Amino acid sequence: MCAEVEETLKRIQTHKGVIGTIVVNAEGIPIRTTLDNSTTVQYAGLLHQLTMKARSTVRDIDPQNDLTFLRIRSKKHEIMVAPDKEYMLIVIQNPSE
Amino acid sequence: TEMAPTVTRSQPNRAYLGCSGTGASCPGCASHKSPSTAKSETYISLSQVLDENGKDVTPRPVYQPDPAAVQSKHSKIFASDTSGGTMSDFYSTTYQTTTNASFAGAFTRSLFGSGSVSIGSQSIMESMSEEIEDPSSKRDNSISLSDVQVKREEVKELIQEEMLDDMVDLYLVESDTLCLLDMPAISVSVDSMEAESVKERNSRYTELCKNRTGNDKYMGRSMQTFNGASKTKEVQSEAITMADAATIANNWDMYDSFCSAGQGEVDLSTDTDKAMSSSSSRMEMEPFVVPSESKPDPELILQSEEFQQHLFVMERIILENIYQPKLAAYRQLPTLEGMVLLKCWNHVTEQLSKQKRLRREESSLDEEGPPTPALERLWSFSCELTTGRNVSSMAWNKRNPDLLAVGYGQFAFKDQKPGLVCCWSLKNPSWPERIFTCQSGVTALDFSASSASMLAVGMHDGTIATYNVQSREKTPVIDSSDCVHKHTSPVWQVRWINHERALSGEDKGEALISVSADGRISKWFLRKGLDCIDLMKLKRTRNDRFKRQVGEKERKSEALISRQAPGLCFDFHPTDSNIYLAGTEEGHIHKCSCSYNEQFLETYQAHKGPLYRITWSPFCSDVFLSCSSDWTIQLWRQDLFTPVLGFMSTQRAVYDVMWSPKWATVFGAVNEGRMEIWDLGASILDPTIVNPASPGVKLTSLLFATETDCVLVGDSDGQVSVYQLKNFTAGEGTQDVSILQPPMRLVKSMSADRRRLGLFWFYIENKNV
Numbered sequence: 001m002c003a004e005v006e007e008t009l010k011r012i013q014t015h016k017g018v019i020g021t022i023v024v025n026a027e028g029i030p031i032r033t034t035l036d037n038s039t040t041v042q043y044a045g046l047l048h049q050l051t052m053k054a055r056s057t058v059r060d061i062d063p064q065n066d067l068t069f070l071r072i073r074s075k076k077h078e079i080m081v082a083p084d085k086e087y088m089l090i091v092i093q094n095p096s097e
Numbered sequence: 098t099e100m101a102p103t104v105t106r107s108q109p110n111r112a113y114l115g116c117s118g119t120g121a122s123c124p125g126c127a128s129h130k131s132p133s134t135a136k137s138e139t140y141i142s143l144s145q146v147l148d149e150n151g152k153d154v155t156p157r158p159v160y161q162p163d164p165a166a167v168q169s170k171h172s173k174i175f176a177s178d179t180s181g182g183t184m185s186d187f188y189s190t191t192y193q194t195t196t197n198a199s200f201a202g203a204f205t206r207s208l209f210g211s212g213s214v215s216i217g218s219q220s221i222m223e224s225m226s227e228e229i230e231d232p233s234s235k236r237d238n239s240i241s242l243s244d245v246q247v248k249r250e251e252v253k254e255l256i257q258e259e260m261l262d263d264m265v266d267l268y269l270v271e272s273d274t275l276c277l278l279d280m281p282a283i284s285v286s287v288d289s290m291e292a293e294s295v296k297e298r299n300s301r302y303t304e305l306c307k308n309r310t311g312n313d314k315y316m317g318r319s320m321q322t323f324n325g326a327s328k329t330k331e332v333q334s335e336a337i338t339m340a341d342a343a344t345i346a347n348n349w350d351m352y353d354s355f356c357s358a359g360q361g362e363v364d365l366s367t368d369t370d371k372a373m374s375s376s377s378s379r380m381e382m383e384p385f386v387v388p389s390e391s392k393p394d395p396e397l398i399l400q401s402e403e404f405q406q407h408l409f410v411m412e413r414i415i416l417e418n419i420y421q422p423k424l425a426a427y428r429q430l431p432t433l434e435g436m437v438l439l440k441c442w443n444h445v446t447e448q449l450s451k452q453k454r455l456r457r458e459e460s461s462l463d464e465e466g467p468p469t470p471a472l473e474r475l476w477s478f479s480c481e482l483t484t485g486r487n488v489s490s491m492a493w494n495k496r497n498p499d500l501l502a503v504g505y506g507q508f509a510f511k512d513q514k515p516g517l518v519c520c521w522s523l524k525n526p527s528w529p530e531r532i533f534t535c536q537s538g539v540t541a542l543d544f545s546a547s548s549a550s551m552l553a554v555g556m557h558d559g560t561i562a563t564y565n566v567q568s569r570e571k572t573p574v575i576d577s578s579d580c581v582h583k584h585t586s587p588v589w590q591v592r593w594i595n596h597e598r599a600l601s602g603e604d605k606g607e608a609l610i611s612v613s614a615d616g617r618i619s620k621w622f623l624r625k626g627l628d629c630i631d632l633m634k635l636k637r638t639r640n641d642r643f644k645r646q647v648g649e650k651e652r653k654s655e656a657l658i659s660r661q662a663p664g665l666c667f668d669f670h671p672t673d674s675n676i677y678l679a680g681t682e683e684g685h686i687h688k689c690s691c692s693y694n695e696q697f698l699e700t701y702q703a704h705k706g707p708l709y710r711i712t713w714s715p716f717c718s719d720v721f722l723s724c725s726s727d728w729t730i731q732l733w734r735q736d737l738f739t740p741v742l743g744f745m746s747t748q749r750a751v752y753d754v755m756w757s758p759k760w761a762t763v764f765g766a767v768n769e770g771r772m773e774i775w776d777l778g779a780s781i782l783d784p785t786i787v788n789p790a791s792p793g794v795k796l797t798s799l800l801f802a803t804e805t806d807c808v809l810v811g812d813s814d815g816q817v818s819v820y821q822l823k824n825f826t827a828g829e830g831t832q833d834v835s836i837l838q839p840p841m842r843l844v845k846s847m848s849a850d851r852r853r854l855g856l857f858w859f860y861i862e863n864k865n866v
Contacts, residue, residue: 011412016419023399060347084404
């Protein structure tokens, strides 16, 4: 089970255009990251707030609904966030590369 | 008499506990035994205070654990007996030694509500200060107050949990009447019993008042009340820190607390009030709940199911980003990119020089006519596991048209290695969804139609196994290696066939049919294990035609190594599931029926080498195609024993041929060096589109996609490339099967003049039309 997770993580990191992969726990402490610490902490903090807001928005409209995935496409990159109660998985990709 | 505003200490009717003044400043003070002892006394013990009459007027502490504390009556005893400055200083210092603002806060109200300062209160402060300095007791006090409340609530909860289903009897009784305020009326009703006495009293009083003025009995005196000198007292308390707490009760917040409070499934709209009250009661409880959950271990997070699921989804999304234009082209959605240059593949580009080819491309771009059909390579399914392996078979899932099963196994006997079956999904072209390793090379695959997750696999050592692709298990559901009648040679094709009509008492439904190089076509079923019966044994047939041609004396029959011809392929009739065609290594095509397992119905002989594929046309039920290693593809009609059309484009063995599921006249073929798409409506001599293989790589299998215009080609390097057919205009009259008829008539009329057709028809030359 653990080997499959490691393999999938490695595959994700080697896909075309992927700039970085971050896994942080609920407190914002990085568990796995391929970027440097300051960038990781910055991403984790900012995206945590955004995810909270997004989740609040989704649930306000329908409390039985919940946020499953968040994608932010910007001019340079695409940031993809898979939020969860205990952790957050963030991948930054440059799709046009 | 008037009271002096100054303080005098010699009044006997004053009781005082002690004073902070020194002996000099307070000469009459009985408590001044010595300054230090006096002070220590005041700090240490709360002595009795007796006034002149010996009554015990010891001030009792205002603060008691019982909230309904009785306020001691200071005002009676303590006039302004204090020296203003020092006492106030003392108070302030005492006060400042306290650290508990809230504690003193409770005090200030009671003590200093009135403007007068009293020694008694000082003593209280002193006595309390010792308690104040003990912080734990203070805290205990404060906690005990609310603790009591908590306990009460907790007890209530316990009861609720344990005895939910019990019948609870509630008794309503009237409590005692508490009189809070009683203001008796000063007027009495005329009808009441006391009316008479009251009236009498009233009249007596009026008489008295009348008589008073000149009477000697009454004398006026004046009185003066004592006014105690008031004194202002300042006190300073510590700043009361205020904290703002705010919460927004979101829609979902209420829903969450409602659900977790276990109220059951009730409509949200009607119970929002209840939810709010329950959540607010929970808020009160929260400060006392000690968080007992430990933070999840990072390793546990990484191994959890949800993380795996999230990774899975994330990978697919990343790949969607990468492959989005290709996937959109596959799905025939309009792509966002600009004009794509058409690469015009001409079937004679190999023979032209480079300049000529360029000129031709330019001219074809310039002309106004319809663009020529072309192939565009979209992507290829491959990963590190599959490189170097030979793709032997491919099959689409019958229920999910995005799921592709690819079998990897070598064809030749000498370089056998363990086989592999990968299930690829369109959403992830870089890693297969399922990987199954088999002990020997995989040579045939088919998905079942009735149970869409069953995949039948035929292998090079004759084993047939079925896998369940839904589960994550790596082992087959069932294997034929224990079967007595299993195949002893490579299984070259497996197919799930739906028999609508029951044959000889067998169950209706789907059956697995396989053909193998040991010359048997077997039908497999599950009866206490996988077992098979033979539908047909492919006997060797001698080539009688050639013998007759030679016209010589009959040669002796050759010694045959085995009486059975290895079967390489078969195909069941699309409408009549009783009839099927089987191709052998000898080059014969046998038409057989499931009802007869001894004899062939017909034999079609034309090929000179092993037949690799036979397929019925999905549109025209009489027509089928066959391809073989003698470099040709033959088009047959069921009732004619010589092929109607033959196609040859290169001198390479044709490994695979497949009719297009969309156009009646189109089929694709794969030989070693290239992939060809033939359109019989356009040309019967040359393929319409030719795609050469990369150097060093042999193309081995072909599959049309059912819902889009795409073709999949597997090669000997383990890659399955997806090509899109562009500008294919065979779309007009696709379903019109009669298109197939003219070419046949054409051939019939032209067969007399063979020379015009050239080399292509050499196998028809002996036929009598």
